[in-house]
Amino acid sequence: DMKGFFALAIEAVRPLLDQPFQQPLLILATCDEESSMAGARALAAASRPLGRAVVIGEPTGLKPIRLHKGVMMERIDILGQSGHSSDPALGHSALEAMQDVMGELRGLRAQWQREFNNPQFSVPQPTLNLGCIHGGDNPNRICGQCALEFDLRPLPGMDPEQLREAIRGKLLPLALKHQVRIDYGPLFPAVPPFEQKADAELVRLAERLTGHSAQAVAFGTEAPYLQQLGCETLVLGPGDIDCAHQPGEHLELARIEPTVALLRQLIQHYCLTRSEDVQRR
Template sequence: MNKQNKHLPNFTQAISQLIALPSISSSQASWDQSNQAVINLLSAWFETLGFTITIQAVPGVKGKYNMLAKLGSGHGGLLLAGHSDTVPFDENRWLSDPLQINHKDDKLFGLGTCDMKGFFAFILQACQQLDIALLKKPLYVLATADEETTMAGARFFADSDMIKPDVAVIGEPTNLVPVIMHKGHMSHKISIKGQAGHSSKPANGINAIEIMHQVISELFKLREKLNLSYQNEAFDVQTPTMNLGAIHGGDNANRICGHCELDIDMRSLPGMKDQELVSWLSKALQPIAEKYPARLTITELDPSSPSFQQTPESELVLTAEKFSGHSCCAVNYATEAPFIQQLGCQTIVMGPGSIDQAHQPNEYLADSEIIKTEQLLAQLIQHYCF
């Protein structure tokens, strides 16, 4: 059995080095960054441990890469997966440097500590304790790109059909509770093209805000219909949701509004198809589109992420419940799980830290998570690979 490898960092050193390498994913080009430095660091670490490394350039997104590390040979095995990017941050809202680990009050503060660069630091420590000669099935480590925006890395990896593990664990922050179900997510922009004019002569223009008012009324009706028709008691928010997130229109009080845009998101329950939601949205707004020809358009903001569900009686779920000491649950947010599940493996989401800390200033990972996570990963690797 291996001791701490003198060429590799311990847990605190590893998470510090990962946090220090910015890898922000953002739909705003001024914030968006490459994750190449993080991928290169992870590759070097796992290659030192004897893993075979494959790096994929993710098409359609500049400077974004996936890394697959493989230890052992044969079929099946365990995949430990996560994303290498983080959300943007407002440094003025942080009490410490987001890109430097600050160990205070029994917590490790830093951008990505729980969501989710810290998971890779845990994997690195667990792998240093393996007796590689006794491996019976392969162990895979996957680091993806752009989870926080397009999920382009996970989408591309799922389509590449490189591996077929028996089981996969995605280490998003769940307080080590096995997550077996989550909602889907899609976002759309509804645009209204009006006709500007002087406000003193309303009949000479077409007010885009007034048309958008009609649109919003129909969206409320659709939301109510979905809430009455679909429920799942596994979720704390038991219905599909629709959020009216941003609206922009007009330029001055004395002008007829010539253009208005509304950004919405919808979160589907497992069993609901993305194309069904899009169809319902289009049908709800069709009467308005016909009333105002060529003035209403619906466009996708980001590629949709489907809902996810793993059978509660699956062997992986039962094993994860046993090892973690927690019963499985459902969550409202979206992850890469539906794409990883496309590999044909039993899939769960389970990792250290709380989702309440994710995407927040002063994100942290509690010290109390460290020993529990190391033990859980060791049990999973032993169970599925030895």
């Protein structure tokens, strides 16, 4: 859902190459954008400034996005003691311990949804989805191992590490109660929530050029990492997220020219116009 944006960005800049650029233009490709975001993380860790403004070409229907939720994908493993099911005293059920773990996670979800709310999102609360569970190997055997993977989407203003600490605080008493070992950790590092100020120059410009007010989405992007480098950051690209990650993923031909025209206007504003001319506007 991102590759088409490169071709459109290149097409947007081609007719401008013979004009005197007042500021540099960078078309940036990063690795592993769909999962670990390792490329964007490495850029943020290097702390080298990229530029004044960054546009990330995720599919937004050419509507500017200035907020998105974070993405945390986590795993809990429970190691109990297997034994013959005819005598429960022979073992410690990892599956029954996981049942209580899921109850605590649902309790935290309810607590966080009471405490945090942002009406700019279509789903205004943080979400926690219990995605998949695996455990046990036979009906007549006490379950010795169980694993749960879940997805947590925090709102801007929620700290992923604080959320993890709250979860850890619920797991320790359950490990003691059920006499099991509980291991908890991320499947990959969390993508932080993202928010660009509504009055930022890039947000105001994108709203004017597109005719749409800046919005919020539930999916994660590399925006928080590029923002860490001091760039005003916005998510804005052709296509629809509902079409992404599918065998029939595509970009309608009718979206190409409007995207090229919009990117060209952004390039002209930031790269071809002198900074003092921008300030006078």
